[in-house]
Amino acid sequence: MSLIESALQKAKKLTGNASGEPPATHLRPAHVRLPERDAATLAAEAAQARVLPTASVGQRAMEEAGVILAVEDEAVQNAYRILRTRVQQRMQAQGWHSIGVTAAGAGEGKTLTSINLALALARDANTWVCLVDLDLTRPKMAAYLGLKFGKGLSDYLAGQASVEEIVYNPGIERLALVPNAQPLLHSSELIAAPRMQLLCNWLAAEVPRRIVVFDLPPVLMTDDVMKFAPNLDCTLFVVSEGVTARDVLQRAKEVLDEMNVLGVVLNRSTEIEKSYYY
């Protein structure tokens, strides 16, 4: 059974009606029609959004990291758009609002994928996004974005900051960031701590409702992902061509079978370099 099938079965169990029959929408998530909203509705949503503290991003850092805001590669842009659309459709079909981005090991592009996915989702006028750097041992989101900010997630988990103080507005429409500057020990305990649950609840209660993208650590290197999995609606698994080993992938699958896996994204591929140019 594939990851998707197992995830779908789990979703059936979670979202099925009283008779136990699963809703019909999950059978063909690609064909769910996204709700249409006019400009007034969108403006009203924007007015409802909380005013967040600002944090500037660095164009140079983003360009060097490969963030799509600073990259002009059309193929990359298209690829992330496709990813965004598919993720959006599946999440909306299941009514999911939180997604974790992980991989088997380090250096496979989880952080960049989560950043670019969040940015691609935020480009959609109907979607509000919050990106959380939950890789407590090696936080890199702020570095990739060239983010200049004050307190971060580590401060919050240490009880030295409030939630409002760590959710930033990077100046990108419909996007909020929860960065982390300092690596933390005992990350799995902190992830399971009540303050993390409070953060997740706070983010879930935000208006307009945001899709929260969590940049998670590698699933085979720590137990953070498994600890935090109950707080996630679904997981996006990143595979890096030439970096992820096949046997590692097999081991990761065993772990992912216990989670809701929305899908897999193949990163750094040389497979179809020209097909994205349209």
Next chain:
Amino acid sequence: MQPEVGMTVADYVGAVRRRRLVVWGIVSPIVLIGVALAVGLPDVYRSAARFRLVSSGIDGVVQRRDELIDQYIRGLSDKVLSPEILRPVVREVNPYSDLEGQEDLAIAKLQSHVIVDMTRQTVLEPGGGRERTINTGFFVAVDHRSSEMAAELARRLTALFVEHGRADLLAAATNRVEFFTAETERLSKQISDLERQMADFKSANFGRLPETVQANVMTRGRAEQELEGVEREVRTLQQNRVFIAQQLRQAQAGPTAGNLQALEAEYAEKAAVYAETHPDMLALRRQIDLLRTGGGVVAESSLQAELEAQQAALVEARQRYSDDHPDVRRMIRNIESLQVRIASGETTLATTDTLATTQLRTQLNAINTQIAGLQSRAAQLRVRLAQLDTQLGATPEVERGFQSISRGLDTAREQFNQMINKKMDAEVEVAAINSGSVDRFALVASAGVPLEPAGPKRLGILVVSVVASLTLAFAAVVAAELFDSGVRGSRDVRNALGVTPLSVIPEIRNSVFRVRRKKRLMAFAGAVVLGIPTLFLAVRMVAA
């Protein structure tokens, strides 16, 4: 982990595209080296001389087997290309100016630039019609950067090959001459020994030799005949002696007229044969005269006087006759008888003897003497017959020994003749070799000055370098793919996770990517810019 079975060409192309760095990392240096070699290697000229193998008839082998030819040429080549032979050439020609003074290195370099190989031809076997490749000749080629030098070296090597090829033949033929000469000398000595042995044998067995058997038989026959004749003559003389003795007794009884008539008749008979001065005639005359005078002769004459008279008569007879004449021989017997009587002390003749009795007594004495002589001769003949019988009896054994020596002598002589003939053949062969008429190979094309370089094959080097580099690169890519356990493409994700990726994100070509690629390009360009001239100079230095 091995690649999945069923990879398509597109997969391989994708793999090559993924491993561009590996491909370029392998192709570039190899092609660069190839270009440097193709451009940098100096021209090499080749001058070659071709030889044709000649069937040898002197030693009886009409056509040598290919492997023997090959081995012979290889051996000759090793000999000609040895340092001892090449050293004078290197000294005189100085083919490598950069190695002047380093003869050993120059010799080694020259050896490495000389090619000796067989030339072959495909022929049909007469019996089965099957095709067969045979060696028809060989060539000697010299490579050098100077066409004139290549030609000069090739010409010198050609002369060396011819010279040493003849030297081999000459050495072999000379050895044969020496061998046959030694054999002839040995056999000559052996023959001399056998001849001496034969002579000694003949000397030791003279008369018993097989070749003397016939003579001995004939001699024995003659001796037997002579013995028979002697014995017959002895018997006759003995009969005569008896008759004369009887006459003597009668004569001693007195003279009678009958006796005078008998004497006169005997005188007349003998006058027809002898002269009057013959002693018998004189004795008969005296007896007749005495009888006519009527009395007996009281002759008292001494033996000495009789002896002297007989000796005088003998001298006179010898003037007329030889010693073999019967009368002469009778006189000699008489003289010997008188000398015996004188020596025994008898001095006078019997005074009462008449002429007849004297004559009879003389005859009787002569007959006795003859008989004695004949008996002596018979004894000699018997001894001679015994000797001949002994010799004839020993002849078979002697013949056996004689045949043995004779056989050895004949065999030695036959061998000697054979050796002489072979020696002459070998000497003829030596002369033929020195004249060059029996060389094992003939020059069909002498070494000339090449007009065009024979190498290097620049295009070939380029092609080989390109092909080799691509092959190695492809092999490296395949090996990298084989040992690459990383995920490659959506298919690996599908196979591992059972799901197609939601999206395939290509590698982001940002400034970092461009900087990295630029660095690689600059490194490659720098390697090319520096590498080609460096390789070119290195190739030139090594080739020098």
